[in-house]
Amino acid sequence: MSTETQTATWNDRFGASLMRSLTPPKIMLERGEGCRVWDVDGNEYLDFLAGIAVNSLGHAHPALVEAITDQAAKLVHVSNYFATPPQLELAERLKRISGAGDAGRVYFGNSGAEANEAAFKLARLNRGADGRKTKVIALQQAFHGRTMGALALTGKPALQEDFLPMIAGVEHVETSIEALERSIDDTVAAVILEPIKGEAGVVDLPEGFLQAARRLTEEHGALLILDEIQTGIGRTGAWFAFQNTGVTPDAITVAKGIAGGFPIGALVTFGWASDLFSAGQHGSTFGGNPLGTRVANAVLAEIERAGLVEGAVTKGARIRDGITALASPLVEEVRGSGLLVGVGLAEPVAAAVSAEALRRGLIINAPNESSLRIAPPLIVSDAEIDTFLSILGQSMAAVAGAEQETSA
Numbered sequence: 001m002s003t004e005t006q007t008a009t010w011n012d013r014f015g016a017s018l019m020r021s022l023t024p025p026k027i028m029l030e031r032g033e034g035c036r037v038w039d040v041d042g043n044e045y046l047d048f049l050a051g052i053a054v055n056s057l058g059h060a061h062p063a064l065v066e067a068i069t070d071q072a073a074k075l076v077h078v079s080n081y082f083a084t085p086p087q088l089e090l091a092e093r094l095k096r097i098s099g100a101g102d103a104g105r106v107y108f109g110n111s112g113a114e115a116n117e118a119a120f121k122l123a124r125l126n127r128g129a130d131g132r133k134t135k136v137i138a139l140q141q142a143f144h145g146r147t148m149g150a151l152a153l154t155g156k157p158a159l160q161e162d163f164l165p166m167i168a169g170v171e172h173v174e175t176s177i178e179a180l181e182r183s184i185d186d187t188v189a190a191v192i193l194e195p196i197k198g199e200a201g202v203v204d205l206p207e208g209f210l211q212a213a214r215r216l217t218e219e220h221g222a223l224l225i226l227d228e229i230q231t232g233i234g235r236t237g238a239w240f241a242f243q244n245t246g247v248t249p250d251a252i253t254v255a256k257g258i259a260g261g262f263p264i265g266a267l268v269t270f271g272w273a274s275d276l277f278s279a280g281q282h283g284s285t286f287g288g289n290p291l292g293t294r295v296a297n298a299v300l301a302e303i304e305r306a307g308l309v310e311g312a313v314t315k316g317a318r319i320r321d322g323i324t325a326l327a328s329p330l331v332e333e334v335r336g337s338g339l340l341v342g343v344g345l346a347e348p349v350a351a352a353v354s355a356e357a358l359r360r361g362l363i364i365n366a367p368n369e370s371s372l373r374i375a376p377p378l379i380v381s382d383a384e385i386d387t388f389l390s391i392l393g394q395s396m397a398a399v400a401g402a403e404q405e406t407s408a
Ligand SMILES: *Cc1c(COP(=O)(O)O)cnc(C)c1O
Pocket: 111, 112, 113, 114, 116, 143, 144, 145, 146, 194, 198, 199, 227, 228, 229, 230, 255, 256
């Protein structure tokens, strides 16, 4: 079959059978290894998106393959009527790496959105002595997921518009200390925010913002909940991004990179927030199943063994310095931390740059028209980073050249 026929075939099949809620993809992938993936026509791509910060160990990592196959042959699912060894091990491991310690507790779900749903319910349980705490504060442009609770927390009106009315009680504030000070009072049950706004284009919080959020939530008896779904699991050069800030939250939500692509999410509580849920108030059939938790344990153990958290700092610096050294007129700023990198473009050409990169065998992402998102597997090598930089440079030069031709 020729490439063209094969391409037309899967495109048509996708268009005919997948829900229209999804934007049709450009290529169909068949297999991967390390930081590389191959499409159905045998073309090779360097993967600098990692399934949106999910494939922590890249593709087909032996530790992940071993955990999946071994556990699949033992026990895949038992329901929450029963405990399993991998579930207990993962809960204890998450308490340790997050610093939640003995007073911490863990709830398991199957995705980021589900972790945030649990966090939203946690916020509702923080009623206060007089029951007045019903408000949740989130940030404008924040992304917390697509299910109705998580969508209500998401600060993008365009995503909510078709699904109104939203769940009541959420207020979205501007990302400034002053705006937060103005909005917070004793009716606030929780403030939820991303330490770096990933879907917004890898946008850092303003200096001192997280510290101010901690002070204000403490003053008003509100929970500080950090959505570490994209920033967590070593990606920013610490197990969790908050660990670089000196701030301790009351809860974090985790998903994406935790099991290297196996779907699992978690809510981890710290201190008094651990006492809010009581038996029967929340649950999920698949949540905390032995397969997902076993895979997460294997991924986290491998990240630890291979020093990938520390590695994210040096590799991230190589990427950042390399992008700056390209001296492209398109690059306005480089954002983010560790291996979660955002490139702010001077022109709204992010989609064109990422399409040029794809043509040259590099997968990156354009979360909006003027931002590129770069999030390779944590196992990425220096040589792969150098290849990435060279293709990114060519892609930006091609787009900048085309821009100049149009304006000439
Ligand atoms: C991806 C993401 C979510 C949603 O996770 P899903 O697994 O897609 O439901 C929530 N919050 C943040 C910060 C994310 O990056």
